[in-house]
Amino acid sequence: MPVRVVESSTPSPDSGRESRTGRPPPPSSSLLSAGRAFSGTQNVSSLQKDEAWKVNVRIQGIDLENGYLCGTMEALNVPLADTPVVTFWEGELVDGNNFTFFTRKWEATPEDDIRHWSKFPSFAPLLSQVEADGGKNMDLSNYPYIFMRWKEQYFVNVGIDCGLTIAGFYYVCFSCSDGSINGFYYDPNSSPFQKLELKCIPGGCSGYTFSSYQLL
Amino acid sequence: MPASAANNRPEDLTARLGVGAGAAQGEVLLKALREVKNQIIGNKTKKLLYLHLGAVPKIVSVLAAAGSASDDSGGISRGGDAAVIVQAAAAIGSFACGVEDGVRAVLDAGAVPHLTSILSHHDEKVVDAGARSLKMIFQSELAPKYDVLQEENLNFLLSLLDSDNENVTELAASIIAHSCETNEQQKALCDAGVLLRFVSLLGGSSNQKDGCLESIAAVIKNNPEVSSRFSCTGNGKALNALANLIQDRYPQTRLLACKCLIAVGHASPCYVEELQIKTKLVLVLVELLEEPGQVGNEAPFSLKTLIADDEELHKQALSVNAIEKLCSILQMSSVQARRLQGILLALAELCSKLEKCRCQLMSPQVLNLIVDALKHDCMDVRVAACNCIRNITRSLKTFYGFIDRSGCLQNLSAGCLSSEAFIVRLVQLLHDPSTSVQIAALGALCNIVINCATRKSVLIKCGGVSQLVQLSKSMDSVLRSKSVLALRNLMFLADITDKEFILKELTLCTLASLIYDSECFIQEQALALISGLVDGCSQSVKHVFAQDSIILDAVMRQLQNASSIGVCIQGMFVLSNIAAGSESDKDTVMNYLVPPQTDSCIPSFTIKFLQSKDILLRVASLWCFVNLTDPASVGSSRRVARLQDAGIVLQLKSMLNDPCLDCKLRVRMILEQCMELETAQA
Numbered sequence: 001m002p003v004r005v006v007e008s009s010t011p012s013p014d015s016g017r018e019s020r021t022g023r024p025p026p027p028s029s030s031l032l033s034a035g036r037a038f039s040g041t042q043n044v045s046s047l048q049k050d051e052a053w054k055v056n057v058r059i060q061g062i063d064l065e066n067g068y069l070c071g072t073m074e075a076l077n078v079p080l081a082d083t084p085v086v087t088f089w090e091g092e093l094v095d096g097n098n099f100t101f102f103t104r105k106w107e108a109t110p111e112d113d114i115r116h117w118s119k120f121p122s123f124a125p126l127l128s129q130v131e132a133d134g135g136k137n138m139d140l141s142n143y144p145y146i147f148m149r150w151k152e153q154y155f156v157n158v159g160i161d162c163g164l165t166i167a168g169f170y171y172v173c174f175s176c177s178d179g180s181i182n183g184f185y186y187d188p189n190s191s192p193f194q195k196l197e198l199k200c201i202p203g204g205c206s207g208y209t210f211s212s213y214q215l216l
Numbered sequence: 217m218p219a220s221a222a223n224n225r226p227e228d229l230t231a232r233l234g235v236g237a238g239a240a241q242g243e244v245l246l247k248a249l250r251e252v253k254n255q256i257i258g259n260k261t262k263k264l265l266y267l268h269l270g271a272v273p274k275i276v277s278v279l280a281a282a283g284s285a286s287d288d289s290g291g292i293s294r295g296g297d298a299a300v301i302v303q304a305a306a307a308i309g310s311f312a313c314g315v316e317d318g319v320r321a322v323l324d325a326g327a328v329p330h331l332t333s334i335l336s337h338h339d340e341k342v343v344d345a346g347a348r349s350l351k352m353i354f355q356s357e358l359a360p361k362y363d364v365l366q367e368e369n370l371n372f373l374l375s376l377l378d379s380d381n382e383n384v385t386e387l388a389a390s391i392i393a394h395s396c397e398t399n400e401q402q403k404a405l406c407d408a409g410v411l412l413r414f415v416s417l418l419g420g421s422s423n424q425k426d427g428c429l430e431s432i433a434a435v436i437k438n439n440p441e442v443s444s445r446f447s448c449t450g451n452g453k454a455l456n457a458l459a460n461l462i463q464d465r466y467p468q469t470r471l472l473a474c475k476c477l478i479a480v481g482h483a484s485p486c487y488v489e490e491l492q493i494k495t496k497l498v499l500v501l502v503e504l505l506e507e508p509g510q511v512g513n514e515a516p517f518s519l520k521t522l523i524a525d526d527e528e529l530h531k532q533a534l535s536v537n538a539i540e541k542l543c544s545i546l547q548m549s550s551v552q553a554r555r556l557q558g559i560l561l562a563l564a565e566l567c568s569k570l571e572k573c574r575c576q577l578m579s580p581q582v583l584n585l586i587v588d589a590l591k592h593d594c595m596d597v598r599v600a601a602c603n604c605i606r607n608i609t610r611s612l613k614t615f616y617g618f619i620d621r622s623g624c625l626q627n628l629s630a631g632c633l634s635s636e637a638f639i640v641r642l643v644q645l646l647h648d649p650s651t652s653v654q655i656a657a658l659g660a661l662c663n664i665v666i667n668c669a670t671r672k673s674v675l676i677k678c679g680g681v682s683q684l685v686q687l688s689k690s691m692d693s694v695l696r697s698k699s700v701l702a703l704r705n706l707m708f709l710a711d712i713t714d715k716e717f718i719l720k721e722l723t724l725c726t727l728a729s730l731i732y733d734s735e736c737f738i739q740e741q742a743l744a745l746i747s748g749l750v751d752g753c754s755q756s757v758k759h760v761f762a763q764d765s766i767i768l769d770a771v772m773r774q775l776q777n778a779s780s781i782g783v784c785i786q787g788m789f790v791l792s793n794i795a796a797g798s799e800s801d802k803d804t805v806m807n808y809l810v811p812p813q814t815d816s817c818i819p820s821f822t823i824k825f826l827q828s829k830d831i832l833l834r835v836a837s838l839w840c841f842v843n844l845t846d847p848a849s850v851g852s853s854r855r856v857a858r859l860q861d862a863g864i865v866l867q868l869k870s871m872l873n874d875p876c877l878d879c880k881l882r883v884r885m886i887l888e889q890c891m892e893l894e895t896a897q898a
Contacts, residue, residue: 030835030878035709035751060667061612070612088613142877153613177881203752204796207843210789210836211751212744213708214701215610216662 024139026064026095027146031179031200034061035211038181040198042075046191053077057181057198067098069148072156080163086156087166094147095140101126102134103149106169107188110134116171116184117147119193123173148172150183165189170196224251226265233274242300245278249303256310263315272311272318276325279304283330301334302345309349312356319356328353328360335376335384347383354390362395365404377413382424385417389427396434399442405435406442415454422466429461429472433479443483455480459493462500467511471504471518478522497522498532505541505559516542516558520565527569539566539576546585553594560589560600567607574611583608590641595650602645602656609663636674639664643680651692658687658698665706672710681706681721689726693735700730700741707748715749715756724763731770736780743771743786750793757797760790761804768794772808775821781830788825788836795843799851802844806855809840810862826867831876838882841868845889853893865890 038057045051054076062069069091076084092099101117102110114131117123122145129135140146152166168187175181179200184193203209223229232248252271256263266272282300308327311318322328331353334346353359364370376388392410396402405411414428414435436443447455458480461473474497481494501522504515519538523529533539542559545551551559563586566573577583586608589601642664645657661680664671675681684706687699707718719727730742746767749756760767775787795805809822825837841864844855859865868887874880 028878030839030882090613144877144881176877177885202796204793204843205753205798206802206849207792207796207846208839209747209751209793209796210839211708211748211793212789213666213705213748214662214741214744215666216606216659216698216701 024096024137025141027140028064029146029176032146032174034059037201038198039201043195067093067095069093081158085158085164087152088154088156089150089152091148091150096135096138100134100136101130108186116186119184120173120182144176146174226269230269230271233271233278246300246303249307253303253307253310260315263311263318267317267321272321273325275304275307276327280330283334298339298342301342305331305345305349309352312352316358319353319358322353343381344383347387351387351390354394359394362391364395364401370408374408382421386424386427389431393430393434399439402435402439402442406445411435411446412449415449415457418457422469425469426472429476433476436483437479438483440483443480447480447484467504467507470500471511471515474501474518478518494529495532498529499536502536502538502541505545513552513555513558516562520562523565530566530570530573533566534573539573543582546582553597556589557596557600560604564604564607571611574608577608587638590645595653598653599656602660605660606663639671639674640678643678643683646683655694655698658702662698662702662705666708672706672714676714676717681718685721688730697735697738700738704741704745704748707745712754719759724766728766728770731774736783739774740782740786743790747789747793757794757801760794781833784825785833785836788840792836792840792843795840799849802849803851806844810858823867834879838879841886842882845886847889847892853897856890856893
């Protein structure tokens with residue numbers, strides 16, 4: 001979801017992708033699948049005032065082998081926008097293989113990473129190993145939480161002069177039990193620790209529905 | 217001079233080709249032959265004119281007569297005959313060069329045996345002319361295949377290869393390159409030492425090198441045994457020779473050496489496994505892309521074959537600007553069909569895996585050229601363009617555009633690939649007379665219709681659904697499966713109006729027959745399509761109960777009888793989605809899974825699926841029970857009791873430590889829901 005522009009920033013070209021050694025199996029959950037929708041809020045409060053925007057997210061695609069996922073994010077009651085603001089984002093699954101807990105780009109240092117990941121209580125048991133090597137080759141396939149980074153790539157339905165920025169990215173923690181998502185937006189030029197809280201939408205009138213596609 | 221010009225008219229010259237023997241007449245004949253030969257060299261129009269005038273059979277007759285006269289003279293050829301043979305053979309070779317009708321005429325006139333017989337002539341010039349002429353013929357696809365399995369033929373080829381005359385060895389190479397097709401033939405030639413001889417000839421002239429390289433590629437292609445024997449030749453001498461030749465000064469030789477190494481690499485990967493060699497090959501082939509003529513035409517095909525399915529080589533190609541070069545050739549004013557096909561196939565391969573490769577292609581100019589190629593007259597080009605689009609649209613990024621400061625759509629690739637004209641063109645290709653084009657267009661459409669509402673609606677508006685439905689009834693199982701997959705992807709997250717439209721076009725009857733299709737893959741796609749239809753809180757669920765539950769019955773029958781895990785998984789997701797609906801929907805699913813009258817006789821698949829080794833099948837089955845035990849539904853307590861009586865709850869309890877986390881969590885979810893319902897009742 002976009003936040004208000006404070007100052008423009010350029011992501012560094014460094015990649016957080018780690019070399020493919022060891023290959024632990026990728027973490028997965030049937031609730032983190034293409035088509036699944038989530039709904040909730042992002043707290044964008046500043047010192048001046050408390051504010052939260054309603055947010056809808058939909059996963060558009062997921063490729064576990066390459067630790068990739070993407071989706072759209074819709075912010076509903078953005079004060080400066082006439083319509084809901086939709087952005088397209090791409091995500092990295094922290095799988096110890098394609099990506100570790102260390103971002104190594106987007107102006108995030110390992111210290112920034114640890115500080116943000118530590119905001120999630122479910123990260124505590126992993127802390128010591130992550131501090132050592134970022135969680136390289138860590139087998140997270142049986143861990144009940146999936147950690148991700150979501151980076152908005154562009155606005156889908158408004159111009160870039162809409163007064164909002166997507167320069168930062170989200171540290172995301174997904175609960176495999178109920179599909180709930182917590183996240184923290186990181187942008188050195190925006191309010192720190194803006195919290196994203198999303199609940200999984202079951203889909204059906206009285207239960208969970210699933211639908212899928214297949215790329216050729 | 218006017219008089220002389222009149223004498224050299226093709227009609228007159230052709231008439232003179234029939235002149236009989238005799239010294240004076242022999243000279244006339246020789247002159248006529250030489251004149252015809254000179255007129256037709258490099259002149260297609262003249263060749264066709266002489267063909268029309270019937271010159272070829274006359275020249276072949278002259279060759280036959282002069283050849284036998286030579287023989288009759290006890291091997292002592294008269295100078296005049298030799299000159300006539302040389303000119304006749306040269307003219308025949310020229311007719312066979314570059315004009316298919318010419319090859320046909322030469323073959324029909326029976327030239328090959330006569331040309332072959334003069335290879336044993338004592339006059340080297342005659343042998344040269346015969347070998348050159350035959351080489352021209354064997355370079356054509358129309359030439360007869362030479363049966364190398366016959367001992368006599370093989371010995372003949374070996375004798376040609378042993379010759380000191382380069383034209384003769386080149387002829388042998390041409391015959392082998394043209395005729396060697398089966399593993400048996402490859403092995404016979406290898407056993408006879410042909411490969412060894414070729415390697416020794418690689419130091420010869422440029423033509424000889426090229427001939428040998430073409431033959432080596434033919435003999436080792438897709439044959440691991442022969443390929444590894446070749447690779448071991450002279451302790452790797454053969455491979456070293458090839459590695460040197462990829463840096464030869466002649467582009468044609470470099471290309472052929474690359475082809476040989478690619479053939480070795482595919483047949484016996486262990487010999488060409490070092491990335492260093494492959495990187496060098498990528499580099500050489502990318503340079504060759506810009507060569508004019510045949511080398512430039514063929515280089516993209518070789519590049520595509522080399523990098524096929526190899527992500528590492530895709531990166532290598534990207535790093536040496538392969539995409540940039542391919543795109544710049546694509547943007548040239550007129551590109552030959554063969555070259556265009558190769559470029560599109562190479563681009564398709566490069567875009568098949570890596571996002572950063574696709575990003576390089578995302579310029580509106582290039583995309584428009586690829587889209588234009590969908591209209592090309594040549595079928596192969598249309599197929600290649602469809603494949604290219606299919607692979608580009610594997611990227612989900614292509615579905616979304618963004619708007620810049622001036623309000624313009626900035627991800628123009630998204631705009632281009634969502635444009636009405638483009639989708640309409642792809643839909644038109646579903647009517648293409650060529651099945652290959654139809655299949656390729658379906659491949660592109662499958663990806664294009666996935667996530668973008670605009671594209672879905674354009675496809676629906678331009679009649680795409682009805683054509684997909686038609687193809688889903690095809691006798692060709694590939695057409696059937698791809699069209700059903702396209703319909704499944706179209707159904708994914710479609711709005712209710714579109715879902716209803718698709719189903720109306722498809723009809724429940726056709727859908728049921730697709731669930732019963734003879735191919736498991738098609739059954740699976742049809743079931744996934746139904747999941748898409750029933751996904752979400754929509755009215756569409758009513759369709760699975762319509763017409764005496766024709767769809768639900770088909771789903772259940774497949775679940776009971778299916779041999780494919782994929783079919784069972786998709787079937788269980790259908791049931792799960794139905795069970796996420798109203799109270800009566802849940803009860804219907806429950807009654808299918810645990811029939812009320814015969815609680816002790818649970819359909820065998822219910823427990824079997826929960827015990828399956830396939831994680832996804834367990835997950836799909838568990839979600840079905842999650843929905844049936846939803847605490848918010850009034851009938852859930854009743855259903856839980858029945859699940860308990862049927863032993864399903866017991867089975868679920870045994871899964872509390874399922875090795876798959878997702879399964880374990882769903883089992884917990886169901887058991888917690890059951891407990892919640894029990895507590896509420898108590």
